[in-house]
Amino acid sequence: MGEAIPIVEMRNIRKSFGGVQALRGVDLVLHHNEVLGLVGDNAAGKSTLMKILSGAYIPNEGEIFIEGKKAHIINPWDARRQGIEMVYQDLALANNLDVAANVFMGREAVSVKLGPISIMDEHHMGQETQRLLDRLKIDISSVRLKVESLSGGQRQAVAIARATAFNTKVTIMDEPTAALSVAAIGKVLDLVRELKAQGCSIIIISHRLEDIYQVSDRMMVLRHGRKVCDTPVAGDIDDFRERVVAYIIGARDDFAEGVSKQPNNEHEEVQDIVH
Amino acid sequence: MSTRRFKISFIKDVNKILRQNIREWGMYIALLVIMAIFTITTKGVFISSRNIGNLINQTGYIAVLAVGMTLVIIIRHIDLSVGYLSGFLGAVAATAMVSWHLPVYASIALAVALGVLAGIFTAFLVAQMKIPAFVATLAGWLGYRGALQLVTMSKGTIVIPNAAFNAIGNGYIPDIPDIGILPGVHKLTLILGVLVILLFIINAINNRRKMRAYNFEVLPMHLFIIKLVFVSALVGGITWVLAGYKGLSWTTVVVLIVVLVYNFIMSRTVLGRHIYAVGGNPEAAELSGISVKKITYVIFGSMGMLAGLSGILFASRFKSATTTAGTLFELDAIAAAFVGGASASGGLGKVTGSIIGALVMMSLTSGMNLMGIDISYQYIVRALVLVAAVVFDVATRNREKE
Numbered sequence: 164m165g166e167a168i169p170i171v172e173m174r175n176i177r178k179s180f181g182g183v184q185a186l187r188g189v190d191l192v193l194h195h196n197e198v199l200g201l202v203g204d205n206a207a208g209k210s211t212l213m214k215i216l217s218g219a220y221i222p223n224e225g226e227i228f229i230e231g232k233k234a235h236i237i238n239p240w241d242a243r244r245q246g247i248e249m250v251y252q253d254l255a256l257a258n259n260l261d262v263a264a265n266v267f268m269g270r271e272a273v274s275v276k277l278g279p280i281s282i283m284d285e286h287h288m289g290q291e292t293q294r295l296l297d298r299l300k301i302d303i304s305s306v307r308l309k310v311e312s313l314s315g316g317q318r319q320a321v322a323i324a325r326a327t328a329f330n331t332k333v334t335i336m337d338e339p340t341a342a343l344s345v346a347a348i349g350k351v352l353d354l355v356r357e358l359k360a361q362g363c364s365i366i367i368i369s370h371r372l373e374d375i376y377q378v379s380d381r382m383m384v385l386r387h388g389r390k391v392c393d394t395p396v397a398g399d400i401d402d403f404r405e406r407v408v409a410y411i412i413g414a415r416d417d418f419a420e421g422v423s424k425q426p427n428n429e430h431e432e433v434q435d436i437v438h
Numbered sequence: 439m440s441t442r443r444f445k446i447s448f449i450k451d452v453n454k455i456l457r458q459n460i461r462e463w464g465m466y467i468a469l470l471v472i473m474a475i476f477t478i479t480t481k482g483v484f485i486s487s488r489n490i491g492n493l494i495n496q497t498g499y500i501a502v503l504a505v506g507m508t509l510v511i512i513i514r515h516i517d518l519s520v521g522y523l524s525g526f527l528g529a530v531a532a533t534a535m536v537s538w539h540l541p542v543y544a545s546i547a548l549a550v551a552l553g554v555l556a557g558i559f560t561a562f563l564v565a566q567m568k569i570p571a572f573v574a575t576l577a578g579w580l581g582y583r584g585a586l587q588l589v590t591m592s593k594g595t596i597v598i599p600n601a602a603f604n605a606i607g608n609g610y611i612p613d614i615p616d617i618g619i620l621p622g623v624h625k626l627t628l629i630l631g632v633l634v635i636l637l638f639i640i641n642a643i644n645n646r647r648k649m650r651a652y653n654f655e656v657l658p659m660h661l662f663i664i665k666l667v668f669v670s671a672l673v674g675g676i677t678w679v680l681a682g683y684k685g686l687s688w689t690t691v692v693v694l695i696v697v698l699v700y701n702f703i704m705s706r707t708v709l710g711r712h713i714y715a716v717g718g719n720p721e722a723a724e725l726s727g728i729s730v731k732k733i734t735y736v737i738f739g740s741m742g743m744l745a746g747l748s749g750i751l752f753a754s755r756f757k758s759a760t761t762t763a764g765t766l767f768e769l770d771a772i773a774a775a776f777v778g779g780a781s782a783s784g785g786l787g788k789v790t791g792s793i794i795g796a797l798v799m800m801s802l803t804s805g806m807n808l809m810g811i812d813i814s815y816q817y818i819v820r821a822l823v824l825v826a827a828v829v830f831d832v833a834t835r836n837r838e839k840e
């Protein structure tokens with residue numbers, strides 16, 4: 164089992180924004196049908212790492228392999244073609260459109276094409292969206308409701324459903340439980356479990372260790388743009404929390420030693436931003 | 439007893455629906471109130487066939503601008519340049535016919551094509567150079583004003599002698615031959631009006647059925663019927679008034695075609711959906727693979743094209759191009775878009791709404807002219823209407839968010 168080719172492998176990813184080194188050589192592995200938790204303090208580089216995988220940012224250095232094959236991901240479309248979808252932290256939904264329109268945003272079903280004008284197949288999109296919501300057990304009364312009239316939890320569910328709608332292999336969720344009520348958090352975590360049960364591979368970023376503990380198989384910690392811990396999620400929640408918090412706040416830093424020696428900060432060059 | 443309970447629930451329904459749909463219905467209410475006030479203050483002159491016919495013809499050149507402006511506002515921009523651009527392009531069409539002896543069709547095509555180019559140039563400044571649209575188009579406002587004065591400099595006013603061209607702004611569609619019934623009434627106009635009402639009813643019933651299939655809360659049956667009757671009566675009334683004068687003008691035909699085409703694009707096509715998506719959340723649209731730049735080019739290109747059309751309608755109506763053509767059109771178009779339900783925060787607005795908004799603005803102008811109100815007060819009233827529309831937008835948006 165350990166020999167199986169991972170669905171995603173990122174190697175030595177580096178990314179700077181002007182003088183800020185957001186990522187300083189990070190490796191990441193995600194196995195088939197695995198839920199990986201990604202934690203770390205604010206500005207640790209979690210979102211940046213995931214935006215590189217989803218094609219929103221281009222890394223300065225590093226390689227990405229999808230199912231063992233080297234992938235060139237330079238925009239969200241490349242990532243999407245590889246089956247990678249991301250639910251962004253600030254919810255990439257258009258509030259003025261209804262649920263179905265959001266699920267199909269950018270990939271509208273077309274019934275008739277007249278030159279540059281494509282007529283939408285609303286019926287198909289409505290039905291497919293309804294089927295998707297049913298499959299994921301998402302409770303929204305109508306796919307014709309505008310997203311702005313939904314609750315925070317329902318919006319998050321729509322964003323996740325949208326990300327898993329089109330033969331997605333890997334779903335990335337950036338802080339899906341931030342700013343939600345306790346009940347809504349429970350529903351989102353149920354949704355993550357449901358997706359795993361249906362065979363998805365998932366990376367979930369969260370501040371809330373108990374969320375990660377509940378749904379993840381493995382967890383990795385980023386600190387100042389570096390991976391400081393990569394461990395299976397097991398054992399008692401209190402032990403788990405204590406151990407992980409030590410890595411998050413930097414009280415413990417024994418991971419990098421011997422595994423992959425990082426150069427000192429002074430030696431790292433300040434790289435120009437690549438657009 | 440049960441009728442009383444029905445009455446109470448009916449009033450509750452109306453109240454609730456009005457609250458929920460105040461954005462959509464507010465403009466119809468505003469239009470009716472304005473029309474009623476002017477009808478009273480002018481002792482019925484305002485509602486006469488002749489005045490309504492003229493009013494609708496005057497609305498034409500603002501209405502096409504308002505349609506384009508609504509789209510611009512949907513994607514969170516503004517275009518201040520369209521007034522003088524419209525005036526300038528009308529003058530170009532006039533010059534093409536009078537000085538260069540181009541045929542009518544070529545002159546119209548030239549003005550419209552130049553309009554598209556002007557719009558693409560604006561889009562270049564906005565999308566490529568990242569200049570705020572109000573600055574880029576303020577420059578356009580100044581530039582096209584200068585260009586208009588250059589074109590009309592030698593004569594001051596370019597008189598257009600071409601009858602076919604002038605018919606666009608002054609002519610009416612022909613009638614079917616007299617068959618003895620309804621003498622003195624424009625029968626083709628009546629037939630078209632009835633067709634429009636039928637299409638509207640069929641479309642509304644279809645939509646209602648579809649929305650119900652999706653579990654979507656629709657208007658209760660009695661309110662739905664009231665809405666159908668209300669809109670049918672409005673269209674029927676206008677048709678009857680027009681048929682009593684000279685019938686449907688060519689200007690109205692042009693406006694109706696623009697409305698039909700734009701409404702179709704905005705509600706049924708992928709392009710329209712992408713425009714709303716960009717207006718609702720540009721970052722999300724971009725991440726979904728929609729090119730915000732491309733949409734910006736399309737929207738400003740269409741705005742320029744409609745400015746060309748507006749310039750032609752105006753020049754044709756006054757059978758000439760003047761140095762002041764297009765002055766303040768942009769204000770009326772922007773006000774029309776906001777009165778018609780477009781939102782300053784983007785993503786909201788309908789083509790049909792902008793036409794109602796344009797009717798509101800032109801009713802104000804026409805009514806105040808009939809009442810002999812001084813132009814200085816007219817400016818102030820129009821400014822207040824613009825402010826009121828935006829305040830209404832902000833207030834209803836805030837309430838919806840709660």
Ligand SMILES: Nc1ncnc2c1ncn2[C@@H]1O[C@H](COP(=O)(O)OP(=O)(O)O)[C@@H](O)[C@H]1O
Nearest residue numbers: 180183185203204205206207208209210211212
């Ligand atoms: N688009 C950007 N431009 C400039 N700096 C950025 C950008 N995105 C992220 N950063 C910087 O990179 C660092 C890591 O940010 P981020 O990945 O968002 O952290 P996290 O998601 O772990 O809180 C931060 O210092 C942040 O300010």
Ligand SMILES: [Mg+2]
Nearest residue numbers: 209210252337
């Ligand atoms: Mg983040």
